[in-house]
Amino acid sequence: MVANFCDVCGSLLNPATGRCPRCFSGPSRPSPPKTARSSQSIAKQGHGLFPYEPRPFQLEIVDAIRNALDSGKHIIMESGTGTGKTVCSLVGTLEHSRPRKKKIIYLTRTVSQSDQVMKELRTIARNNKITGIAVAGRMKSCLLQKQEGMRDVPPAVMARICEDRKARTIANERGGCPYYADFLAIGELAFTQHCFANLPTVGEFDRFCEKQGACPYEARKAIMPMAEIIAVPYIHLLSEDIRNNLFDRLKLEGGDFTVIVDEAHNLIDAARDQESFSISVFDLDSVLVEIREMGNSFLKNHISIQDxxxxxxxxxxxxxxxxxxxRANDARLGRRFLEGRLRQELGLSGEDLDNLCFSMIDRGEKILEDRMDSGKEPVSHILRLGSNLRSWIASSDSIYLKTISADSGGMLVAACLEPNEIAQFLKGTGGAVHMSGTLKPLRQYADLLELTPISELREFPSPFPSTNRLTLYTEDVSAGQREMKEDPSMKARIESYIIDICNATDRNTMVFFRSYEMLKSMRYSIETEIDRKLYWEESGNSYKLANAIEAFKTHKDGVFFTVMGGKIAEGLDFPGQELDIAVIVGIPYPPPTLVGEELKRRYDQKYGPGTGWEYVSAAPAVRKMQQALGRLIRTETDKGAAVILDSRVSRYCSQLDAKPTKDPVKDITDFLGWSRRF
Structure with a gap:
């Protein structure tokens, strides 16, 4: 008899059923719905994994992805609304990876994006065997944290608690984790079967595990090595420690996987944030409190942590x-500023200063262990200070801009300028997919990640009719700070435009401001003059925002006021009559900062004069406007109009497909075929 083995996890198949007893993979799948094209029809075009009747450009995108990956290149692509970036990237990458037995790591910025990955995998799985899992961090999935109120515990500390609780569970000692115990009792097979049979989203899998009383985080860890596609948050690759743990668990090396970066325009800033750090007066006060509780310690040359x-x-x-x-908030520091001052004040050599940091780290780790043993909150401010001080001393001035800030009572900030860690990792992958609906200029992205020599830059337009969207801009107002300061009447004229446009119809309208400050400054006038149901995005209240969005979508007769670059402007869909008109107030240029000015100087020097302004200011601003405009057209039958209240946008007409207007209300109502309310 010839043995048959599962091509997903390698286990021996059940000869009676042909299914895998470990990962539940098997030959049978539910029949495809009527909306899906038959696998035989698509197979004639060589794309047996593609589950839909292809729209224009979709199979071209699949081919471009597969060909670039086959040649060991990175494909950096912008594809418009309706091109189906998620499903095209999955199919194209699968066509490359499957023959090579490579896993696919799909990077997402938000949980909702990973949900879309799993939904597309379900569609692909109707005609093809596929296995995948959406991963969430311990902080989102740990049931113990929810039960014992440990939501504010740092991730590294929570990992230590988790390992300690699991060890106690395995040893059958008191203080173990009941959710890990139930996971062990049920066994990983049940969770693997559920995952691969249903391809659940993060929330769906968490709820399934919670009903069993089992730990979702541990269940995912057990399933991941057997999955063909793993959707993970950015942090799983941006953090070196988390990435190493992930790859150890998956048993992956350089050529064993392919990466897809979704919403890639966020990756560079996310990488910079991940590699930046600070030391504040607030942090130091927390250390002094910890010293009073846990005791002071002498580190080197009779110098204590308190000293x-x-x-x-x-x-x-x-x-x-x-x-x-x-009137400023920060200032640049000279080279070795902090190290020089510390050595002078404490009378230490450079080697002594290094040893002092390591001694603080050792003391902090001992405090963690003691607090865990005594059942107290497992956190050490001394450990964090020692780690950040060591990072500051070790960081290169060529990669970091070091500043002093007035925030948090005073703060030393090491801002990463060049995210070399993720750049080096990506260059070693042998090719990846980087995609977004708003990624131009593509050369900028390739340059900043040092991928230019090994990348292919592609643009794919939306298959939806361009005539379905009208984008206008006014020539007589400008929402720039300088322009509004020079002309005191400008604010009132902009408000008048907003009020007239919103009162002209009873269709859902969204107003995007360049900043929260501008939104707040105009709120009173707008609220008193617009005769519509009004909704407002208020920072810091996610629950209230979610309810407001749902009400806006449901009633379809309101006006929603928000900001460009916020939660609504990127990642949320408003198909059909959920959004008909968009008003953009101002160009969202990033505010001037020391980091921004230093980046401009470096880019001008490295890539040519003017490149700094383009990369640091112009491109991010245009991208945010494109994202806001993108909320209008989400399906091929959508029709919508937008008005940009800023004459300066004339320099970006070609990128935004915008044209001037003298009467935006008339032009909008004529385009949409509506009569005015008033």
């Missing part, structure tokens, strides 16, 4: 007073 904190506080507070100019 280090007090010296650091004095250095920071003095720098805030002496170095930050009037």
């Amino acid at each position: 280090v904190c007090l010296v650091l506080k004095e250095i920071i507070e003095t720098a805030v007073k002496e170095l930050i100019p009037a």
